[in-house]
Amino acid sequence: MDDDLILKNAKPVPRYTSYPTAPHFSEAVGCSEYETWLSAIEPGEALSIYAHVPYCDRLCWFCACHTKQTLRYEPVATYLNGLHREIAAIGGRVNGEAKVTALHLGGGSPTLLRPDDLIALKQAFARHFAFSGDCEISVEMDPNDLDEARHDALAAIGMTRASFGVQDFDSVVQKAINRIQTFEQTRDAIEASRARGVRSVNCDVLYGLPYQSLPSLEATIDAVTSLAPDRVALFGYAHVPWMKKHQSMIPDESLPGIVERFDQMSRAAEMLVAAGYEAVGIDHFAKPDDSLAIASREGRLRRNFQGYTTDSAETLIGLGASSIGQFRQGYVQNMPATGEYLRQVEQTGLAAIRGYRLTPDDRLRARVIASIMCDFSFSFAEVAGEFPGGGAVIEEAKLFRARDVDGLTTIEDGIFRLTARGRPFARSVAAVFDAHLQSGRGRHSVAV
Numbered sequence: 098m099d100d101d102l103i104l105k106n107a108k109p110v111p112r113y114t115s116y117p118t119a120p121h122f123s124e125a126v127g128c129s130e131y132e133t134w135l136s137a138i139e140p141g142e143a144l145s146i147y148a149h150v151p152y153c154d155r156l157c158w159f160c161a162c163h164t165k166q167t168l169r170y171e172p173v174a175t176y177l178n179g180l181h182r183e184i185a186a187i188g189g190r191v192n193g194e195a196k197v198t199a200l201h202l203g204g205g206s207p208t209l210l211r212p213d214d215l216i217a218l219k220q221a222f223a224r225h226f227a228f229s230g231d232c233e234i235s236v237e238m239d240p241n242d243l244d245e246a247r248h249d250a251l252a253a254i255g256m257t258r259a260s261f262g263v264q265d266f267d268s269v270v271q272k273a274i275n276r277i278q279t280f281e282q283t284r285d286a287i288e289a290s291r292a293r294g295v296r297s298v299n300c301d302v303l304y305g306l307p308y309q310s311l312p313s314l315e316a317t318i319d320a321v322t323s324l325a326p327d328r329v330a331l332f333g334y335a336h337v338p339w340m341k342k343h344q345s346m347i348p349d350e351s352l353p354g355i356v357e358r359f360d361q362m363s364r365a366a367e368m369l370v371a372a373g374y375e376a377v378g379i380d381h382f383a384k385p386d387d388s389l390a391i392a393s394r395e396g397r398l399r400r401n402f403q404g405y406t407t408d409s410a411e412t413l414i415g416l417g418a419s420s421i422g423q424f425r426q427g428y429v430q431n432m433p434a435t436g437e438y439l440r441q442v443e444q445t446g447l448a449a450i451r452g453y454r455l456t457p458d459d460r461l462r463a464r465v466i467a468s469i470m471c472d473f474s475f476s477f478a479e480v481a482g483e484f485p486g487g488g489a490v491i492e493e494a495k496l497f498r499a500r501d502v503d504g505l506t507t508i509e510d511g512i513f514r515l516t517a518r519g520r521p522f523a524r525s526v527a528a529v530f531d532a533h534l535q536s537g538r539g540r541h542s543v544a545v
């Protein structure tokens with residue numbers, strides 16, 4: 098692909114795991130809206146739950162997650178007490194007949210929890226919420242944490258999907274990102290999960306890392322595919338040292354440029370497809386019989402704060418410091434600082450600090466942006482049918498197409514669609530429909 102085209106369309110824009118995105122949340126929405134929204138959950142409604150563990154026993158220099166390193170367990174134990182309080186407080190406000198269909202433990206590293214604490218956490222959820230029989234239980238796994246007792250505890254809580262952080266296997270890259278993790282360690286952790294009945298394994302892989310080259314990335318992709326994960330998430334390294342100070346340990350000059358990043362992404366994608374994976378959305382790959390690939394083929398792919406999902410629940414409850422919940426009415430986010438989070442849950446059980454109430458225009462644009470990010474297209478007839486104001490967005494799509502000299506999009510039979518050339522720039526095309534972008538809140542990472 099033409100270098101100019103890549104540079105032109107790789108300008109920093111959001112990753113659109115929500116619309117509007119988190120920098121637009123404000124204190125106009127807090128605990129009282131949260132309470133109202135929780136009590137409006139209907140009996141029988143499907144619920145998705147995310148619980149955040151903002152601790153790791155190592156700190157990788159590339160990491161943009163909300164976490165901090167701790168070598169002592171005491172802060173983790175204190176945090177878990179707060180999480181238990183929040184689970185009870187929220188469980189008490191939600192209709193007892195709403196059914197949890199997905200529980201995701203993320204972080205940070207939930208795998209640093211002691212085995213008994215993992216089990217106690219799941220028991221607390223089971224005490225305060227009703228779970229559906231086929232609830233998906235997924236956990237973000239740091240292979241470095243895992244021992245037999247933790248694997249047993251993860252099996253005991255009924256984990257169905259294990260998502261392993263891999264990033265890159267090259268030793269020079271690993272040193273530069275302060276994350277030493279051998280292939281054997283990763284392989285053994287995956288095998289131990291599978292031996293305990295985990296059916297779905299995901300590996301996170303990054304491109305755009307310091308000192309990464311095409312040959313080193315190719316070797317990593319070969320190693321990853323030899324482990325036969327069901328899914329691979331291929332993320333571009335987001336270098337945001339103004340937000341994450343420890344990223345400044347990574348020298349700017351060690352980072353691949355935008356065109357190199359694009360080539361790395363394209364090569365990794367090509368290898369994954371050649372290895373039998375189907376591309377899903379902008380950054381996922383899944384075996385054809387994996388539920389994510391099936392949902393993508395059937396137009397049922399969804400996007401939430403954890404990325405792409407098959408989860409169709411309209412309500413996502415976020416627990417723990419910094420977590421974001423998603424409701425029909427809008428979004429709500431918990432206090433990010435663990436100390437404040439703990440003080441707040443101690444007092445009221447809820448720790449919401451900011452959020453966003455959706456307007457009719459937001460709902461329309463959220464729908465269009467989600468369709469672009471998931472399906473690379475949206476139908477004019479559907480949008481006009483679902484939203485009285487749909488005509489405005491359709492006009493914007495036509496105007497964009499008229500000016501799209503690079504051939505990123507087409508409009509045929511009333512469908513606005515990204516071309517093969519346009520797909521790598523889905524974030525940039527989605528940004529065209531973002532009415533909040535111009536407000537200048539939030540600085541984002543490059544779009545490829």
Ligand SMILES: C[S@@+](CC[C@H](N)C(=O)[O-])C[C@H]1O[C@@H](n2cnc3c(N)ncnc32)[C@H](O)[C@@H]1O
Binds near residue numbers: 161203261263336
């Ligand atoms: C919570 S971690 C995964 C679990 C576990 N803590 C681990 O590292 O193995 C979530 C994932 O986010 C991705 N990630 C973290 N920082 C990133 C960044 N700056 N840019 C892109 N992806 C990033 C990594 O691929 C990482 O595996």
Ligand code: SF4
Binds near residue numbers: 157
């Ligand atoms: S990548 Fe994972 S283990 Fe490393 S600091 Fe981030 S959350 Fe922790």
